[in-house]
Each structure stands twice: as structure tokens, then as C-alpha cells.
Amino acid sequence: MGTKPHADELGPSRLLIIGGIVLIAAGMIFGDVFAVFVLHQNADKVGEALSAATEAVAAKDTDGVAEHFENIGDLLENRGTKVDAHVHAIDFGYLALLLALLQPFVALGAGTRKHLAQLFLTGAVMLPVSVFLIHYVGLSYSPLSSIGWASIFADLGGLLVIIACAGELAGLWRHARGARESPAEAKTPPDRTWASRALLFAGTLLILAGFIHGAFYAAFYLQRHEAQDQIALETMISTAVAQQNATPPNMRDAQIVVQGYGEIQAEKAVNIAAHSHIIEFGLLAILLAFIQPFVFLAERWKRLWVVLMLTGSVMLPVFVLLELKLGLVAGGIADFGGLLVIIGLIGMLAGIRRNNVGRAQNETQGPSNPRRLLVISGVVLAVWGMSFGLFYALFAEHQALDKIGSSLAEAFTKGAAGDLFMSRDLVQTYAEAQFAYVRRVDVHSHWTGLAMLLIVFGLMFDRVDFTEKRRTLVAWMLVAGAVLFPLGVLLQTADRGFIPQTVAAVGAALVVVALAAIATSLARLERN
Numbered sequence: 310m311g312t313k314p315h316a317d318e319l320g321p322s323r324l325l326i327i328g329g330i331v332l333i334a335a336g337m338i339f340g341d342v343f344a345v346f347v348l349h350q351n352a353d354k355v356g357e358a359l360s361a362a363t364e365a366v367a368a369k370d371t372d373g374v375a376e377h378f379e380n381i382g383d384l385l386e387n388r389g390t391k392v393d394a395h396v397h398a399i400d401f402g403y404l405a406l407l408l409a410l411l412q413p414f415v416a417l418g419a420g421t422r423k424h425l426a427q428l429f430l431t432g433a434v435m436l437p438v439s440v441f442l443i444h445y446v447g448l449s450y451s452p453l454s455s456i457g458w459a460s461i462f463a464d465l466g467g468l469l470v471i472i473a474c475a476g477e478l479a480g481l482w483r484h485a486r487g488a489r490e491s492p493a494e495a496k497t498p499p500d501r502t503w504a505s506r507a508l509l510f511a512g513t514l515l516i517l518a519g520f521i522h523g524a525f526y527a528a529f530y531l532q533r534h535e536a537q538d539q540i541a542l543e544t545m546i547s548t549a550v551a552q553q554n555a556t557p558p559n560m561r562d563a564q565i566v567v568q569g570y571g572e573i574q575a576e577k578a579v580n581i582a583a584h585s586h587i588i589e590f591g592l593l594a595i596l597l598a599f600i601q602p603f604v605f606l607a608e609r610w611k612r613l614w615v616v617l618m619l620t621g622s623v624m625l626p627v628f629v630l631l632e633l634k635l636g637l638v639a640g641g642i643a644d645f646g647g648l649l650v651i652i653g654l655i656g657m658l659a660g661i662r663r664n665n666v667g668r669a670q671n672e673t674q675g676p677s678n679p680r681r682l683l684v685i686s687g688v689v690l691a692v693w694g695m696s697f698g699l700f701y702a703l704f705a706e707h708q709a710l711d712k713i714g715s716s717l718a719e720a721f722t723k724g725a726a727g728d729l730f731m732s733r734d735l736v737q738t739y740a741e742a743q744f745a746y747v748r749r750v751d752v753h754s755h756w757t758g759l760a761m762l763l764i765v766f767g768l769m770f771d772r773v774d775f776t777e778k779r780r781t782l783v784a785w786m787l788v789a790g791a792v793l794f795p796l797g798v799l800l801q802t803a804d805r806g807f808i809p810q811t812v813a814a815v816g817a818a819l820v821v822v823a824l825a826a827i828a829t830s831l832a833r834l835e836r837n
Contacts (some may be wrong), residue, residue: 318634321422322409326600329405330658333593334651335397336437341647343391349640351388356382357570359545361816363567366549366556376727385714387444394441399589400757401433401470401580404691406596407764408477410686415480425476437657439463455707467699471692478688485650485681503612505601507563509769510831512617517824519588519626524817528581536579537648539740541570542717546724546732548718553727572633579633581627588758590650595765597657604660614656621649657698679777679784683767686788687760694756694795701749709746713739745802752795759791766827783823790819 314467358381365373391392396423408429439462453461545566552558597618624646629791631639720735766787770780 314764316514318585320410320419321426324423324426324430325405325409325412326603327431327658328426329402329409332398332402332405332430332433334402334654334658335649336395336402337651337654339391339398340395341644341651343395344640344644344647347391348388349637351384352571352575353625355384355538356679358384359566359570360564362564362721363545363549364558364560365522365564366546366721367552367560369553369725369727371722371725374719374721377730378721382714382718386619390440390443394437396754397440397584398437400761401436401726403589403592403596403761405433406600407761408474410596410768411477411481411688411764413735414478414484414684415576416483417476417480421476422503424482425473428469431474432466432471432473434640434809435466435469436463437466437748439466442666452481455688455711460702460707462701464699467702471699473693474688474692474695478685478692479823481685481688487687494514501610502601502611504604504608504615505598507615507619508594508598508601509772510828512591512598512623513598513824513828513831515587515591515622517582517821519591519592519830520817520821520824522580522587523584526584528818530580531577532574535740536743537573538570538743539736540567541573542720543733543737544738546721546736547569547729550724550727550729550732557667559818575633578828583630585754586629587622587626590625592758592761592765593650594619594622599768600657602656606656606660610656611660614653617656618653619653621646624649625667641830678801679780680767680770682781682784683763683770686791687763687767689760690763690791691757693758694753697756698753702754706746706751709742709749712742713746716742748802749796752799755795755798756791759795762820763787763791774833775826781828786819786823790816790821792816794820 340758356379362374363382363464365371365377376422402501408426412422417425429722430577443457443463446457448455448457451457451461545563548559548563548566549560549764552560552563597615606614625643628635628639628643628646632643689747716735716739720732720739723729723735770784771779775783789799794813794816799817800809800812803809
């Protein structure tokens, strides 16, 4: 019998791997339940409330407008908090897996690394659970006028995650400077099995496809949809105002505009959801490729879980895009795709056995310069992205949401009072506040997501068939793109001109070209 490995030596990696997979599986299960039982029903109720608010404008019922918009705000908060809880649980799961794979390069004592892992997982659970509770707890017994206890604990969870990541970054920096004080942590050996190769190659293709789709949508459709959003709201109010003196009012045209507005929102939602899901599944596939040595199952079972996971990873985003054409049938197939991914994850989780984790081979050498650049840049960017998100949540998000909601409600109220000029000004205020809010939230998620992408490719860079010079060039392209793309998006909140759009476009192009080069190299290796 082999000697049982020391618990402290193996604690951080095993804890983060199991915790990460559990977070991802829990987040996806919650997302599937939310999609089936809440999402579509919530959207229908929002549309009904908006129609009722439009009718209240035609009836000059300002109190009715306020009541309907209060209902809309409650519905949007319910949906938004559940989406955020779903997304954060999954993203923290990915980050946990990444940190598990980075443990051999964290030059800290085993006890310190285990405490950092526990701190990270505590915050990773606290934040999404608290976000979920925001809608139900509200401002009850809160010491603050605009932030409830659930929001406070969500921000605290985010702070714990940031502190844990900063600690890991300090250990990575010590390792890069030559420190080798910590006991050797079990490291994934180079795995050339079919399961690992399939996950690695398919994951890279999924990420590339997701970036191309996202760049295409942002370049040709996003701003058009935002402009149509504003026009639809203005038309909705003006059409209702035109019927104020009619007996009885004819609301047919207004209802057509409301329906068109809902279609615009649906088209934006499915494109954004497909873009984010396909990239997330690509990241997940690559991460699972690295932990295959920890999945102690027969080869046929490993292949089965991989096939299920990859099938669901393609099925879900494709049928999310098709929901507008195929309706609930496509939604059901997309949910089934998510279920396949969950089954694959649970199957792999069952193969991670405590007594076998220590049998993975150890490597004593550190990462090469391009890999070190990607890994350290990724962790720095993750800390920065999460810090930006925490700062925005604490000092700006609630005010931005209040401005968005109040300006739109007031626009309908002014319409009910017959003041169409002021109503249009308020719709413009709403559109500008919404524009800035969407981009600041996107910046937070993109910086954090791109940070995980840098770490993932840093870990796999030894499998890319490039010369050292070309690896360095591709690594710098990824790092530059990961910084520039969100930065350009953020600059658009101050200036919608040529320079911010160019910065974002250059950043996106750098990432896409680097991903295409990596995918081509992996395809060449696969053929060989």
C-alpha cells in the first residue's frame, strides 16, 4: 500500500478543486432552475406592467404610473439578483480551479495556502448567497439608507475573495523571485490522454467562437439595439399621450410599440447570454483538461463525461440564440444542454478521490517567462477587476440603478401629465445612465473573465507548438488585449468617440488573433 499523503500538504489543491467544481455545479443547477421557473415568467410580468404603465399615461393616471413602475423595479431586482448569484457562483468556481492549479507556484507555507483557500471559498459562497437574498431582505434593519444587510455581506464576501487572491499573488511573486520555501504541492502532470486533449482543443475553439460572436454583436448590433431601446420608449410615451383626449383611447399602436420593445430586450439578452456561456464553457473545458489526472476513473467513463460536457457546452449557447425563432422548444433544449454539463461535472467530481490526489507527479521547475507573464498578469488583473467591481458596488451601483429607474418612471409620469418635452428629456437621461451602467458592469466582468483566460493559457502554454519568441509575442498580445478591451469600453462612458472605440476594437482584435494562433497550434499538434 502507498503511504497516505500528509493532509496539510494536499489540503489547498484538493480543497480548491472540490470547492470549485461544487460551486460551478451548484451555480449551473441554480441557473437551470431559474431559467425554467422564473426567467420567462418574470419577463412576461415586466411586459405586462409596462403595458399597464402605458395605459396609465393615456388615462393621465400619474399614481398608476408610479405603482406600475414600482412593480417593474421589484421584478427587475428579483431577476437581476438571481442572475448575479448564478454568474458569481460559476465564476468563483472557475477561479477556484485556477488557484488549485497554481498552488505549485505559490511560494507560501502549506498552512498559509490552506487558510487562503478557505478564505477564498468562504467569500465565494458568501457573495452569491447574499446577492440572492438581496431581493428578500431589502433594507430591513439596515444601518444604511440605501444598502441592506444582504448587500453588505455580499460586498464582504467579495472583499474576502480579493484578499485571498492578493495573498496568492504575493506567493506567486515570491516564487517568480526565486523563493522555494513551501513544501512541493501536487501538480498536474502533462496529460496526453484523449479526454485531456479533447477538452483542451474544444475549450480553445469555444473561447475563440465566443469572442468572435461577442465582437461581432458589439460592432454591428449593440449600439443599434440601444438606440432602438430609447426610440421605443419615447414612441411608447408619445403614442399614449396622443390618446389622452380620445374617448375611448385606442392603445393598439402603443401596445405594438411595447411588444417591439420587449423583442429588442429579448434579442439583446439572448446574444449576451450566448456570448458569455460559450466563453465560460470554453474556460471550464480547459480547466477540466488540467484536472483529468485527479479524476481517477476508467478511461471509458472519463470519455463519457467529457462527451456529455462538450455536447452540452455547444448545445446550450446555440439554442439560447435560437430561442427567438423556436420559442420554448429551443429554451428547453438549451436547459437540457446545461443539464448535460452538470452531469459531466458531477461524474468527474465523483472521480476525485482524496487518497489518490498525492499520486500526481511533481515538477520542480518553475514556469517559463511567457507562462509566468500570463499567470502573474492574470492574477493581477483578477484582483484589479474584482476590486473595481467591489468599488463600483459600494459607491456607484446603487446610485446608478436609482437614477435609471427613477428617470424612466418620471418620464412616464410626465407623459401622464401631458409634458411630452420633459418626458423625452428624462428618457434621454435614462438612456445615458443605462449606457454607462451596462459598460461599467461589463468592464468588471470582462476584466475578471479575461484574467482567468490569461491564467488558463499560462498553464497550458507548454503545450503550444511555438518557438519561445513566438510564445512571448502571443503572451503579450493576450495581456495587452485583456487590458485594452475593457479599458476602451470603460472610456466610452466618458467619450463615445473614435478613440475609445478604437482602443476596445484593438484589444478585442489582439485577443482574437492570439486565440486563433493558439487554436491553430493545438490543431496541428492534434493532427500530428
